[in-house]
Amino acid sequence: MSKYFIPILFLIVFLFSIIKKVKPYDAFTEGAKSAIPFAISVFPYLVSIFILTELFEASGLSSAVSTFLQPVFSLLGIPAELTKLVLIKPFSGSGSLAILSEIYTKYGVDSYLSRCASVIYGSSETVFYIAAVYFAGAKTKKLTAPILISLVASFISCAFACFICKIM
Amino acid sequence: MNVIFALVCSISMIILLFINPDGVLTAFLTGGEKALSLATKMIIVHAVWMGVFNLLEKTKLSNKFAKLLSPLNNFLFGKVPESAKGFISLNISANALGMSGATTPMGIKAIAELEKHKNTEYAIAMFFVINATSVQIIPTSVLALRASLGSASPSDIVIPTILATFLSTIIGVILVKTFIKKS
Numbered sequence: 001m002s003k004y005f006i007p008i009l010f011l012i013v014f015l016f017s018i019i020k021k022v023k024p025y026d027a028f029t030e031g032a033k034s035a036i037p038f039a040i041s042v043f044p045y046l047v048s049i050f051i052l053t054e055l056f057e058a059s060g061l062s063s064a065v066s067t068f069l070q071p072v073f074s075l076l077g078i079p080a081e082l083t084k085l086v087l088i089k090p091f092s093g094s095g096s097l098a099i100l101s102e103i104y105t106k107y108g109v110d111s112y113l114s115r116c117a118s119v120i121y122g123s124s125e126t127v128f129y130i131a132a133v134y135f136a137g138a139k140t141k142k143l144t145a146p147i148l149i150s151l152v153a154s155f156i157s158c159a160f161a162c163f164i165c166k167i168m
Numbered sequence: 169m170n171v172i173f174a175l176v177c178s179i180s181m182i183i184l185l186f187i188n189p190d191g192v193l194t195a196f197l198t199g200g201e202k203a204l205s206l207a208t209k210m211i212i213v214h215a216v217w218m219g220v221f222n223l224l225e226k227t228k229l230s231n232k233f234a235k236l237l238s239p240l241n242n243f244l245f246g247k248v249p250e251s252a253k254g255f256i257s258l259n260i261s262a263n264a265l266g267m268s269g270a271t272t273p274m275g276i277k278a279i280a281e282l283e284k285h286k287n288t289e290y291a292i293a294m295f296f297v298i299n300a301t302s303v304q305i306i307p308t309s310v311l312a313l314r315a316s317l318g319s320a321s322p323s324d325i326v327i328p329t330i331l332a333t334f335l336s337t338i339i340g341v342i343l344v345k346t347f348i349k350k351s
Contacts, residue, residue, distance in 0.1 A: 042210065052176055146300070
């Protein structure tokens, strides 16, 4: 079902542009033109975010913070084995995917921990990454409140995920 | 962002100074390398989607789509310029359907449109929080990974994921509505 979605969407758009007499070639090219300036404007933000994640991981700080936060997390029902995933997810999509597959192979893909990890991974986003990319070209720099709100909401839903996997 | 960046980076560097001083520059360069490879991928993905979006905009299809979702838009964002509504609706739908390539270009367009108008800080915050709390209904990458590792039933996690996703978004929306002033 979902594999038809994109081709059909593209087809509708192209057919519509013929009906509406919008020059499809000109319009498409004009849109595509913005890709390179966009990548250039976003690149410095990506560099900073990736350096942050690299340092966080390489220094062992992420492990230290996970160990430190484990008691708080387990109080909320988040298993100690998943602390690192919860911490890395807001920073890095590829990093958290690596942790997720590590959890799968270590504990078995159908275990409680793995199911929990799947739900946590699938129901949260890379908050800092989104903030960096979406606001790369924006004038607004008032991001603290929205970022905090997103982190709090995601964290509560992580605890909820661990709870719901226990009963379902 | 400045505080987080400064704190995490300096603490990490202090630790690395003791355990592995060479690791500092390596981490900076690896970060840059990863950023470049992602940016290259982005050029391609954006060229394709921005091309399609420009057609969507020119044919006014995006406006029609926005009208379909306007009750939801009005509830979440309040008064928002028409031009931004189309991109907001497209971004949220693409997000929900897990079309990961399409969401970022549309999100950036939506924010750029919102910024052209005054008093849209609330809408921008709401839009960001909805994106950052995930609205994806089907976690495609998780399902694929589980299946590839021989899970007995990879789709076990779909319903819990949907519930958790909804919960985080609802909490996010409530928090924005309580803490960020509508202008």
